[in-house]
Amino acid sequence: MPKAGTDTRAKLLARAQSINAEIDEHQVAIAELSQERRDCLESLIEDGMTQSQLADHLGMSRGRVSQLLSAGARPERAFFGTGKVTVAIGGKNETGRKDGKPLVVASGEAFGAFEHLATLVRMLGLDAESEIVPPPGMVQLNRANLVVLTSPRLLPFVGQVLDADPHLGFSHDERGWFLVDKTTGTEHRSPSDEGESGDYAYVGRLPRPDGKGTFLYLAGIHAPGTVGAVHYIENHLPELYREVKTRRWSALVSCQFNPDTRRITSSQLVSPIYRHEHA
Secondary structure (H helix, E strand, O other): OOOOOHHHHHHHHHHHHHHHHHHHHHHHHHHHHHHHHHHHHHHHHHOOOOHHHHHHHHOOOHHHHHHHHHOOOOHHHHHOOOOOEEEEEEOEEEOOOOOOOOEEEOOHHHHHHHHHHHHHHHHOOOOEEEEEEOOOOOOOOOOOOEEEEOOOOOOHHHHHHHOOOOOEEEEEEOOEEEEEEOOOOEEEOOHHHHOOOEEEEEEEEEEOOOOOOEEEEEEEOOHHHHHHHHHHHHHHHHHHHHHHOOOOEEEEEEEEEOOOOOOEEEEEEOOOOEEOOOO
16 A cells, blocks of 8 residues: 555544544443433332333343343442543642742642542542642633532632522622522521531532533532532432432532541531522
């Protein structure tokens, strides 16, 4: 076979890259559809249908239905996505360095939250990487498999997206930041502001600005609350996934931590799990 010229080689490389991207997109779509099909089958089984009845309706054998129900990873893996999970963390400029150049850093507690989240994600068969978002917090939200940590104080752009939540959100006044349940009018102010070992956090799935998906958002009023949000997900993922799947939703979590070690000792919901309309 004769060697391709420079122009032909460039065209072939571009076409190969395009095909490769298309295959990746199709594989993601197939994985998402397969997971959605399994979710539907599990819901129908929970609703009282038998595997034989499902097989009749779907035009397949009972054995194939059984295989679909048992195959693959734990279903709650879809809570985080279909590929490598990116965890975006709001950062601050560290000053006082000898070279005079500011360094963007995240708090130790925020990194601790990431490590817990990464461990959970890896247990589900996915990988995870962290990304520190420098001031002024313009995080890129139009990405698949994205989790965002830290409050609108560090990530004000996320705060704008959070306004789309009709039920819950952050607010602030002369006393500081707090979380509010818009449906009930209840305000949740951090016990940490009064010197106590507790905090509140927002957990939920919000729409991407481009309208092509969603991202998970976990944020405490203070850093311990963010860790508490991850603690709640760690301990309630299977039932949470059964409740919301990959739809848009939100809830508020309270947490307690050891004042000496700052380790989270408990976390629980303090609001309903609100499903967002048309989500």
